[in-house]
Amino acid sequence: MKRALGSVALHAVLLFGAGIALLPLVWMIAASLMPAGEASAYPPRLLPSAPTLQHYRELWLRLDVARAFANSLGLALAITAVSLFLNSMAGYAFAKLSFRGRDRIFRGLLTALVIPAQVGMLPLFLLLHEMGLIDTYAAVVIPGLASVFGIFLVRQYALSIPDSLLDAARVDGASELRVYWSIALPILRPVLVTLAIFTFLGAWNDFLWPLIVLADSDKYTLPVALANLLGEHAQDTELMMAGAVLTVVPTILVFLVLQRHYVSGIVSGGVKE
Amino acid sequence: MRAPRQSRRSGVALALVAPALAAIAVFFFLPVGAAFLLSLTDFDLYAIANRENLRFVGIDNYTRLLGDPLFWRALVNTAWFALLAGPLTIALALGAALALDARMLVGRSFFRTAFVVPVITTLVAVAVVWRYLYHPRAGLLNYALGAIGVGPIDWLGDPTYAMPAIALMSIWKGFGFPMLVFLASLQAIPERLYEAARIDGAGRWHQLCWITLPMLRPTFVFVGVMTAIGALQLFAEPYVMTGGGPADSTLSLVLLMYRQGFRWWNLGPATAVAFVLFAIMLAISAVTLRQRGGVDSAAPANAGWRPGALR
Numbered sequence: 001m002k003r004a005l006g007s008v009a010l011h012a013v014l015l016f017g018a019g020i021a022l023l024p025l026v027w028m029i030a031a032s033l034m035p036a037g038e039a040s041a042y043p044p045r046l047l048p049s050a051p052t053l054q055h056y057r058e059l060w061l062r063l064d065v066a067r068a069f070a071n072s073l074g075l076a077l078a079i080t081a082v083s084l085f086l087n088s089m090a091g092y093a094f095a096k097l098s099f100r101g102r103d104r105i106f107r108g109l110l111t112a113l114v115i116p117a118q119v120g121m122l123p124l125f126l127l128l129h130e131m132g133l134i135d136t137y138a139a140v141v142i143p144g145l146a147s148v149f150g151i152f153l154v155r156q157y158a159l160s161i162p163d164s165l166l167d168a169a170r171v172d173g174a175s176e177l178r179v180y181w182s183i184a185l186p187i188l189r190p191v192l193v194t195l196a197i198f199t200f201l202g203a204w205n206d207f208l209w210p211l212i213v214l215a216d217s218d219k220y221t222l223p224v225a226l227a228n229l230l231g232e233h234a235q236d237t238e239l240m241m242a243g244a245v246l247t248v249v250p251t252i253l254v255f256l257v258l259q260r261h262y263v264s265g266i267v268s269g270g271v272k273e
Numbered sequence: 274m275r276a277p278r279q280s281r282r283s284g285v286a287l288a289l290v291a292p293a294l295a296a297i298a299v300f301f302f303l304p305v306g307a308a309f310l311l312s313l314t315d316f317d318l319y320a321i322a323n324r325e326n327l328r329f330v331g332i333d334n335y336t337r338l339l340g341d342p343l344f345w346r347a348l349v350n351t352a353w354f355a356l357l358a359g360p361l362t363i364a365l366a367l368g369a370a371l372a373l374d375a376r377m378l379v380g381r382s383f384f385r386t387a388f389v390v391p392v393i394t395t396l397v398a399v400a401v402v403w404r405y406l407y408h409p410r411a412g413l414l415n416y417a418l419g420a421i422g423v424g425p426i427d428w429l430g431d432p433t434y435a436m437p438a439i440a441l442m443s444i445w446k447g448f449g450f451p452m453l454v455f456l457a458s459l460q461a462i463p464e465r466l467y468e469a470a471r472i473d474g475a476g477r478w479h480q481l482c483w484i485t486l487p488m489l490r491p492t493f494v495f496v497g498v499m500t501a502i503g504a505l506q507l508f509a510e511p512y513v514m515t516g517g518g519p520a521d522s523t524l525s526l527v528l529l530m531y532r533q534g535f536r537w538w539n540l541g542p543a544t545a546v547a548f549v550l551f552a553i554m555l556a557i558s559a560v561t562l563r564q565r566g567g568v569d570s571a572a573p574a575n576a577g578w579r580p581g582a583l584r
Contacts, residue, residue, distance in 0.1 A: 086293040116547075119550070123311055
């Protein structure tokens with residue numbers, strides 16, 4: 001009896017918690033579909049009286065959010081692809097190949113993780129300014145070309161690849177690049193998927209850096225465009241919510257589809273005793 | 274026969290690490306090194322146009338910072354935010370993890386997903402959403418509070434409530450990540466410890482206090498550092514929700530750095546702010562370094578909390 005009561009209480013508390021966790025997102029979607037003015041009426045409504053897509057249409061066609069969406073998608077995919085490539089090569093080499101100073105270099109790299117990105121931001125801005133790259137897509141991609149965290153994650157995973165497997169391929173006459181490409185990469189797949197999710201979400205959600213290096217609104221990413229939109233359209237609640245939905249929904253989709261890999265990444269990167 | 278093969282292999286290894294190392298060296302370590310030099314100069318808009326205007330000012334930027342009330346305001350605000358959001362985030366994360374770990378739970382993966390979804394959403398977008406939820410008249414929060422006789426509160430317009438409001442949103446957005454870390458640690462606790470305790474007649478409360486919490490100790494340190502470091506980087510929430518106001522009550526260190534650097538083009542003083550931030554984070558990271566030995570274990574903590582800060 002006491003057990004059953006405890007179980008009911010546990011489920012009730014969790015249901016309430018899940019409701020609170022999801023409510024802001026549910027309201028965001030509902031408000032984005034409301035006719036103009038309805039989301040700021042009193043008393044507040046949870047569901048639109050007559051759902052409409054007019055705000056999406058306005059954002060997409062008149063306010064050029066389609067452009068920001070394409071920028072965000074292109075930049076996040078580019079950063080993910082390039083960094084996955086560079087990080088997987090380096091992570092594999094740090095784990096499985098020997099070269100002079102390997103462990104010293106790796107330890108040196110790890111110190112980067114205690115340095116917040118903000119410290120180097122201003123000089124990096126000046127460097128890119130010297131290179132004539134400010135207000136270009138390249139400026140957004142450059143800090144994400146490779147990441148110490150990514151190399152770290154790949155290396156930890158690659159350490160578990162048995163040397164005998166790699167040696168067998170070498171005996172069969174495979175070149176070192178071939179061993180990396182055909183033997184190591186397929187084994188690394190799970191950690192690469194995890195890293196891809198982290199990198200994509202990180203790049204898609206990033207705000208401060210694109211805000212700093214992008215000046216021309218044609219190049220804005222979604223978060224920057226959204227913050228900018230707030231300047232003129234703060235009163236148009238429904239329109240702003242439609243913009244928030246367009247920004248957030250891709251992240252939720254990526255997460256829902258690849259959730260398993262996201263969680264396992266936190267487990268392997270986070271807790272190791 | 275063996276030697277050339279070995280050296281060829283190390284040549285390939287260098288070729289594999291070189292691109293990533295070069296990118297990190299040029300676009301991360303070089304700027305960080307330059308940042309220290311920059312913080313010792315009066316670099317401003319005139320210096321961007323013409324380097325002849327650049328002067329070395331020693332530690333002037335730092336001494337001036339220490340005499341600037343706005344800097345102290347930002348420092349206190351940031352610490353206040355960390356104190357408001359940090360402990361509650363960790364407590365909620367632990368509570369949720371314990372609940373999700375209960376054996377009798379039905380629908381575990383649904384609840385887990387519901388708590389983690391806010392983590393992966395775009396910070397700027399959900400900050401915009403919460404701006405409207407906090408609306409004093411039409412916002413859902415005041416409506417719900419009104420139903421139980423509280424309010425109305427001008428959440429973002431009142432200097433007393435603005436930072437707590439931002440903290441509340443951050444807790445909502447952030448607790449799912451440490452929850453996953455706690456959950457993983459909980460599942461790693463060997464079942465035989467509980468069995469032994471049960472044989473000794475320990476109730477559930479005793480098991481929690483004498484097995485679960487002690488076993489989670491390293492995770493607490495890890496999650497604590499991760500949360501503190503994430504909290505110190507507060508920027509997008511005040512930028513979007515309050516603009517640092519009202520009356521500078523939500524001006525954070527990173528927001529101050531952004532204004533100094535990219536609004537007013539005082540790059541010297543702005544970099545000094547960044548270094549103060551760095552010093553505080555380093556002091557906090559030192560806790561993990563001592564605790565768990567080596568940079569190795571501190572690494573994910575510093576990269577973790579906000580996937581956006583992943584560099």
